[in-house]
Amino acid sequence: MPRPRTPKLSPELIARAAIAEVDSTGDFTIEGLARALGVVPSSLYSHVTGRSAIIELTRNELIPSNPGDETGLTWEQSLTRFVRRYRDALGEHPRLIPVLTLNTVAGPETVALYQSLAGILRRAGFSDDRLLDAVTTVDVFTLGAALDLATPDDTWLPERFPDGPLRDALSSAPRGRARSESAFAFGLEVLVAGLSEALGSDRPTEPSVHGHQ
Numbered sequence: 001m002p003r004p005r006t007p008k009l010s011p012e013l014i015a016r017a018a019i020a021e022v023d024s025t026g027d028f029t030i031e032g033l034a035r036a037l038g039v040v041p042s043s044l045y046s047h048v049t050g051r052s053a054i055i056e057l058t059r060n061e062l063i064p065s066n067p068g069d070e071t072g073l074t075w076e077q078s079l080t081r082f083v084r085r086y087r088d089a090l091g092e093h094p095r096l097i098p099v100l101t102l103n104t105v106a107g108p109e110t111v112a113l114y115q116s117l118a119g120i121l122r123r124a125g126f127s128d129d130r131l132l133d134a135v136t137t138v139d140v141f142t143l144g145a146a147l148d149l150a151t152p153d154d155t156w157l158p159e160r161f162p163d164g165p166l167r168d169a170l171s172s173a174p175r176g177r178a179r180s181e182s183a184f185a186f187g188l189e190v191l192v193a194g195l196s197e198a199l200g201s202d203r204p205t206e207p208s209v210h211g212h213q
Contacts, residue, residue, distance in 0.1 A: 008039065009044070009047055012057075014044060014047060015058045016061065017036045018054050018055075020036070023095055023096070027099060055099060056105075056110065059103075059105075059107055059109075063109040064086060076124075076196070079124075083138060083188055087142050087146045090143065090146035091145075091150070094149060097146060117138060121138070121195075124196075125199045134195060141187060145184045149180050151180065156175070158170035
């Protein structure tokens with residue numbers, strides 16, 4: 001029998017099968033992936049070293065190309081672009097987010113993604129002792145915003161709350177994706193403004209160019 005032109009398995013096929021399994025059940029197993037791909041579990045180990053490697057492959061599948069920093073953009077524009085693209089990519093597979101957060105970042109695409117984020121924030125002016133704090137803050141906001149995309153339309157219903165400011169706000173607010181997008185836009189604006197303010201508070205006060213009056 002002639003050998004097939006393309007291999008039955010590849011890292012990309014394994015990653016996509018794992019994503020589909022997580023989308024369906026919230027997690028995956030080696031045995032379940034093998035069944036979904038029509039192979040025996042040992043066949044997977046010709047392409048991956050184990051569960052952690054598969055998780056990194058799924059993460060790499062979601063990494064957007066050119067996520068943020070580009071020539072001609074301010075750091076605020078680059079950061080906004082980065083967060084929007086990464087949130088949209090993660091938001092397509094929200095059940096994968098808890099799986100990703102429990103795994104060490106190792107894949108080259110993911111490393112490059114966070115290097116890009118760090119580069120944006122370094123260009124903004126964050127020093128070594130605050131850069132990781134800034135990266136983590138952006139990451140946490142982005143992951144949370146991606147999860148919010150998956151919330152059902154009836155998560156926030158005004159009739160579930162007693163009279164008060166929250167019920168009033170819910171009565172006039174959009175629902176579903178429109179609510180999530182509105183909250184994301186607001187949160188992203190606050191995030192960028194807060195980071196800018198943090199930079200200002202860390203910078204030493206410059207002497208007046210006019211000298212003492």
